[in-house]
Amino acid sequence: MAVTDSGSLSISEPAVATRWPALLAALGMLISYTATAVVLPDDRTDLLYHYYDGGGVTVRGPAMLVRKSAGDNVSVSGRYYVDTVSSASIDVVTTASPYKDKREEFGVGVDYLHGNSLMQASVTSSKENDYLADTLSLNVSHDLFGGLTSLNLGFSQGQDVVQRVDTSFESDINRYSFSLGVSQVLSKSLLLGVGYEGIAEEGYLSNPYRSARILGASLPEQYPGTRDSQAVSVRAVKGFSSDQRPILSSMRAEYRYFRDNWGIRSNTLGVALQRYFGNRVLGEARCRYFQQSAATFYSDNFTSEMTYMARDKELSTFHSHSLGAKVTWYFLDRKYLFLDRMSLNFSHDYVNFDYQDFTDVRTGEPYSFGANVLQLYISAWY
Amino acid sequence: MFVRAAFKTAAITYVLTALLAAPASQAAMPKIGAAAPDFALKSSSGKNLKLNEHRGEVVMINFWATWCAPCRQELPLLNRLHEQYRKAGFRLLGVNIDERPDAARAMAKNLGISFPVLFDSEKRVSRLYDVNAMPSTVLIDRDGKVRYIHLGYRAGYETRYEAQIRELLKQ
Amino acid sequence: MIWTRFVPMLLCAVTLLAGCAGVKSYEREMLADPIMSFSRDPLSDQYLEHVYEVREGARGATTTQGGGCGCN
Numbered sequence: 001m002a003v004t005d006s007g008s009l010s011i012s013e014p015a016v017a018t019r020w021p022a023l024l025a026a027l028g029m030l031i032s033y034t035a036t037a038v039v040l041p042d043d044r045t046d047l048l049y050h051y052y053d054g055g056g057v058t059v060r061g062p063a064m065l066v067r068k069s070a071g072d073n074v075s076v077s078g079r080y081y082v083d084t085v086s087s088a089s090i091d092v093v094t095t096a097s098p099y100k101d102k103r104e105e106f107g108v109g110v111d112y113l114h115g116n117s118l119m120q121a122s123v124t125s126s127k128e129n130d131y132l133a134d135t136l137s138l139n140v141s142h143d144l145f146g147g148l149t150s151l152n153l154g155f156s157q158g159q160d161v162v163q164r165v166d167t168s169f170e171s172d173i174n175r176y177s178f179s180l181g182v183s184q185v186l187s188k189s190l191l192l193g194v195g196y197e198g199i200a201e202e203g204y205l206s207n208p209y210r211s212a213r214i215l216g217a218s219l220p221e222q223y224p225g226t227r228d229s230q231a232v233s234v235r236a237v238k239g240f241s242s243d244q245r246p247i248l249s250s251m252r253a254e255y256r257y258f259r260d261n262w263g264i265r266s267n268t269l270g271v272a273l274q275r276y277f278g279n280r281v282l283g284e285a286r287c288r289y290f291q292q293s294a295a296t297f298y299s300d301n302f303t304s305e306m307t308y309m310a311r312d313k314e315l316s317t318f319h320s321h322s323l324g325a326k327v328t329w330y331f332l333d334r335k336y337l338f339l340d341r342m343s344l345n346f347s348h349d350y351v352n353f354d355y356q357d358f359t360d361v362r363t364g365e366p367y368s369f370g371a372n373v374l375q376l377y378i379s380a381w382y
Numbered sequence: 383m384f385v386r387a388a389f390k391t392a393a394i395t396y397v398l399t400a401l402l403a404a405p406a407s408q409a410a411m412p413k414i415g416a417a418a419p420d421f422a423l424k425s426s427s428g429k430n431l432k433l434n435e436h437r438g439e440v441v442m443i444n445f446w447a448t449w450c451a452p453c454r455q456e457l458p459l460l461n462r463l464h465e466q467y468r469k470a471g472f473r474l475l476g477v478n479i480d481e482r483p484d485a486a487r488a489m490a491k492n493l494g495i496s497f498p499v500l501f502d503s504e505k506r507v508s509r510l511y512d513v514n515a516m517p518s519t520v521l522i523d524r525d526g527k528v529r530y531i532h533l534g535y536r537a538g539y540e541t542r543y544e545a546q547i548r549e550l551l552k553q
Numbered sequence: 554m555i556w557t558r559f560v561p562m563l564l565c566a567v568t569l570l571a572g573c574a575g576v577k578s579y580e581r582e583m584l585a586d587p588i589m590s591f592s593r594d595p596l597s598d599q600y601l602e603h604v605y606e607v608r609e610g611a612r613g614a615t616t617t618q619g620g621g622c623g624c625n
Binding site: 046048050052063064065079081146147148177179183185187188189191193195196197198199229230231232233235237239241246247249250252256258260262264266268274276282288290292295314315320326345347349351353373375377379 | 576578580581582583584586588589590591594595596597600601604605607608609610611612613614615616
């Protein structure tokens, strides 16, 4: 297997130059072993209704995922997602007026299974009245050691067009992301996963509507033209059995470390417990802790003009806690017509954001808010 | 540039993993031509079933589990082969390896399985035959010798099974 | 960069662990259950991850993959 020489690459080179080395590396993994083969994702359809309410913003809408295999080796999927936004967020009420917006996202994907390798390609297109985003993703998963180890390589390229509703302003963003992952079966009941993702963006990376503050007055934000970030994550799932059933419950823990060249450092920790109650009900309890330190060019209130200035609370120093629960009811657990199984699911997550260096200008205090995230969905397997 | 570093990372990882993975070999199942190891297991009818009792018949042992999707696909097709060739001296033994035999009993009933299901919840026979793929199918001739082994199940395998069963029945 | 050395080392350490696993195919009953996967409902998990991603400065290395949006 040859080591690919990536040559001299830079972000400003056309997409093709960066894509081929990744594809070659991916193809180089297509070595077949006399081992248990990796499988296509399950055929399923999910219909979801989501609702978010917090910080003066309400976002709701439907989402749908349909996946069907064609033969033994190919699976196709389609995705549709809508966000209907009613926004009176702190950014909006302190600098503008409340607005309503709608974002629609379509995605299609193809999965191809060849021996121990699964190749996935997908295209996603997101549209709202002042923002367009198109993304192409390629992914290869390869099984080793009889399926005990799974290696994953992903590459995606995105193009965004940023506009304003009130002017003819238009600019764009090019985004490239590269991900690598390994998942490993450690025992009959323990699974471990390690992942890395690097993202490089260039273009107009700020929000055309938002302003920064300098000594209390407003002025336009100035962002760098590029952003490079890396994230590393570790996750594990441990299963527990009982006398009544081979698997009764599981615990999942994940940690992610993030850093970028804007100076942001972040830690995320999540834990989820899932447990079967009888044959048809599955309960889940989850919690998440997120913490980040501010970007170097972020300030709540600048004292002098700098090259780069931002007052986006997403780039500030803050932490968030969230607590959630989900209930799944397998109301159909045996074959009926063409269906294998169906479930009804409801989840509620409460997320609290606490900002340390972003002030609520209405009160003069550091800003904080809580949000409720609700999901109601039906899943069907066939 | 990080993109270049990222590709180097991928390349190094894949080379090392390929080198590490290359020597990985499968543990040995019974050799083709060797005598099939004898065993006795409780069957769905309640009686104990011994492999050697079927000397003189062509036997197919299929290792399956309720949690294995290709196994579920394969079972109805195996049932058809069992019903078609049993009068000619073909015996199909389904060795189920679920920890809880009740789930296996229920699934076999749902799918209308008529061939005997043997319960190997302690994995004794699975270890004896060193099952390293699910499902696994072993074809044994009238002299009790292992003649064909199939690892896993893909659509179309049942055609191969049928051809091999007919061949062994002629002998 | 640290990522050219640290990440492949970590990934190789994990693959080396494969030698210690020794889980037979007939012992994978628990692992076959959806609650042993990292993401059993991709649509729902992607949505929740999206909720966090548009409000935080960090992104990436989660079990879900996303596209872009102007969600500021």
